[in-house]
Amino acid sequence: MANLLRISGLTVGYRTSRGMVRALDDVDLELGSEEFLAVVGESGCGKTTLGLSIIGLLPPRSAKVTSGSIDYKGVDLAKLDPNEMRRYRGSEVAMIFQEPLTSLNPLVRVGDQIAEAIVLRRQRKGSDQRTVGEVMQRLYRTDKSGFSRWPRLRSKIPRDLRDQVIEWLNLVRIPDPGQVIERYPFELSGGMRQRVMIAMALSQEPALLVADEPTTALDVTTQAQVLRLMKEIKDKLGTSILLVTHDLAVASQVADRAIVMYAGRIAEDSNIYDLFSSPLHPYTQGLLSCMPTGTKEGSNLKPIPGSIPDLTLEAVGCRFQPRCPRAMDVCLQKDPTLMNVKEGHKAACFLYER
């Protein structure tokens, strides 16, 4: 698998009133083309920050990349200027955000938004040079009902494009797509907005898709459908996918490989089978025994004691040490780095130091 993305020593902080929050601390990660990588870990461990760094959308005023590089096909994204970054974002990567409402334009009908994204995509690929304005007619119109209501911005979408939009909405199981394309984002439920976002991202046929908790707000049948769709797109177009999720079960179902994050660090990086059959890091082992399996009479459900550390404080020793059932003296003094334990399986833990 050729490398698509290589992140080295990435450190990202957020400025807050309490001081600098170290959301990512010296993260090393490689992603192959056509790879399906899951990023798992508990709330606040830095999953979204990692995704935003890759797509170049860290909040510019509060976030700061203090060191490290993000090498994408030989270009260091951390050093691109905003214009180059925009071009990269438009043509190579797409992101599905954790909060869909913030990423849809509230004033434009969802059908128009998806159509526009598809036109832009064709333009960038060079398959159709026409601009959005040439393909779609922008009109101000009042509604037919006769009452003079708010003038609404509407586009006239050509038939073939409209069919494509409807097909994407069908693929993400939006009921009544022909009617939904006429609606504005606020007229959709949260789950529907999420699926519109997914359709829009997938319609971009990106080389790399960053999906941040794309199915957390959906119910299980829709979740199954959306995950299957992502997998199909990956197989068909050779897209690499970075799926952020806090659900290990979801990761086990779709990913080739997973990284487990803890407090801004990668604790374990492994192919998905080894992660479940022989988890190395005590945190991963802890997460696995937090999964409810079996029944209340016979189950080995074991919560991890304690809570996550304050990320504004400098870490001394291993970040997981205060909660770790297997901590040793060295864990108090030194900070473990991610090391190869066996082929395709890395962990940051002194238990595996040779």
Place this chain on the structure above:
Amino acid sequence: MKDDDGMVLRTVDLKKHFRASKGLNLSSRSKTQVVRAVDGVSLSIPAGKTVAVVGESGCGKTTLARTIALLTEPSGGEIYLDGQRIDGGRESHREVYRKLQMVFQDPDSSLDPQMKVGNSISQPLKGLTGMSDREVRKAAVESLEAVGMSEDYFDRLPRQLSGGQKQRVAVARAISTHPRLLILDEPTSALDASVQAQILRLLVDLQKKYSLSYMLITHNIAVAGYLSDMMAVMYAGNLVEYGPCSDVMSRPRHPYTITLINSAPVPDPWKRNLLSVNIKGEVPSAINPPSGCKFHPRCPYAQAVCSEVNPPLEEITPGRWVACHFVEKTA
């Protein structure tokens, strides 16, 4: 399911319909239409046991819970708590609220951010029981301790607590009146894996200690399996399957239950059920539900009769209830 013996709660043909204007679309002429959120549910909850209520988003789980808890007036049917009919003002709400408490998904919206933890627990307790201030404080501290928090937290504000601690406070408040039945609406879905595990363990311990009954609403089949004795599956306002939790999970019989159980991700990369499950069709509209069996447009076994007649919930083997015309096909 007609007997009140050993049942803490029983509903008979319970209905809750809402009037809703058609969509939010300003352009559509607003006509009032009826949302049949709960459309004839007969459900029993055995004392000291947990009944999980599962089903897809919008199928009416929360509405069922709120109707049972008398937080909203039923549109039809009967509700019995400990054999006493409680709907239609037959029993005082105060008495009902004392015996039946709810815990919601999001502790942030169920706890008043301005109110100290102690007051959050004491106020409803005082209102519902009429105990003296001293007794109320004692009972509140007792329930805080029951959820593994000390009296030290009495004067804290919700924002000074973690998500898991907030949910513990919500549970403490709910058990402070020594209820018979606790309705848990997605109690752990806003929580992290490790915190979820703590709350699940806590709920099991409390159930044993106080012989509580739970009605557990969840999307998470693994959580339902862990905590529940019985499982009730809802589809578009109806109960379509009911039976011992482990049986329903291992051998689902209603075609919808089969889809639901198969779409629940299992934490096992060698068993990739999720990518092979075949889900067709769309989620039914609550305003214009399909005729007959509401699942028929999505059902692989549907025949003509399915679009005409809504199948009743029938006992197919002792303790196992399914609403499907062709249940023998899934045997």
